[in-house]
Amino acid sequence: QTVVTQEPSFSVSPGGTVTLTCGLSSDSVSTSYYPSWYQQTPGQAPRTLIYNTNTRSSGVPDRFSGSILANKAALTITGAQADDESDYFCLLYMGGGIWVFGGGTKLTVL
Amino acid sequence: EVQLVESGGGLVQPGGSLRLSCAASRFTFTTYWMSWVRQAPGKGLEWVANIKQDGLEKYYVDSVKGRFTVSRDNAKNSLYLQMNSLRVEDSAVYFCARYTISADAFDIWGQGTMVTVSS
Numbered sequence: 001q002t003v004v005t006q007e008p009s010f011s012v013s014p015g016g017t018v019t020l021t022c023g024l025s026s027d028s029v030s031t032s033y034y035p036s037w038y039q040q041t042p043g044q045a046p047r048t049l050i051y052n053t054n055t056r057s058s059g060v061p062d063r064f065s066g067s068i069l070a071n072k073a074a075l076t077i078t079g080a081q082a083d084d085e086s087d088y089f090c091l092l093y094m095g096g097g098i099w100v101f102g103g104g105t106k107l108t109v110l
Numbered sequence: 111e112v113q114l115v116e117s118g119g120g121l122v123q124p125g126g127s128l129r130l131s132c133a134a135s136r137f138t139f140t141t142y143w144m145s146w147v148r149q150a151p152g153k154g155l156e157w158v159a160n161i162k163q164d165g166l167e168k169y170y171v172d173s174v175k176g177r178f179t180v181s182r183d184n185a186k187n188s189l190y191l192q193m194n195s196l197r198v199e200d201s202a203v204y205f206c207a208r209y210t211i212s213a214d215a216f217d218i219w220g221q222g223t224m225v226t227v228s229s
Contacts, residue, residue, distance in 0.1 A: 034214035045222060046216075048216060051217070091215065091216070099160070
């Protein structure tokens with residue numbers, strides 16, 4: 001069974017830069033997996049941040065960017081703000097109509 | 111504003127059934143794949159099912175195959191999830207989401223409906 005891996009938690013200082021990653025237990029992540037990223041605060045629906053590896057969704061600030069780094073999908077937040085403190089989930093397309101989310105990263109800004 | 115509104119959640123005993131609904135508004139429902147995603151309490155997101163615009167292609171996560179059925183009524187701009195043989199581990203908030211092919215991502219989300227499976 002394919003497992004999509006994310007760091008369980010990460011911490012960043014206000015104004016700092018952080019890169020969250022999204023990997024596969026049995027393969028390298030490439031653009032062919034159509035990685036996307038979602039932000040979620042407790043009790044709320046997810047918000048789409050990035051799709052197709054590096055395209056920002058409408059209204060998403062440009063301090064959020066997506067890429068492929070060292071065989072993983074990556075979400076970089078440049079100039080972190082207090083309201084970036086959230087859970088972040090990546091999503092990969094496995095083919096055959098099947099999608100798999102990563103376990104999520106809890107980001108703390110302090 | 112584009113909107114998805116789920117309903118139908120509640121408390122059900124193990125082995126029971128429940129039907130979730132998702133009402134779509136302010137977009138052309140018939141041109142989009144639609145999806146269900148769930149989140150168990152304190153856990154991450156889990157993709158559950160997708161359905162094509164015409165309802166003829168459907169995909170499911172392995173854990174719900176044979177128990178859950180996704181369907182849609184394009185005349186009513188509505189998406190459904192029929193859940194049978196429910197298990198305790200199916201307890202979660204169920205989100206309806208719009209899948210956009212051009213983005214290969216879920217771009218619009220509902221607020222979710224809670225399903226609790228417990229005796």
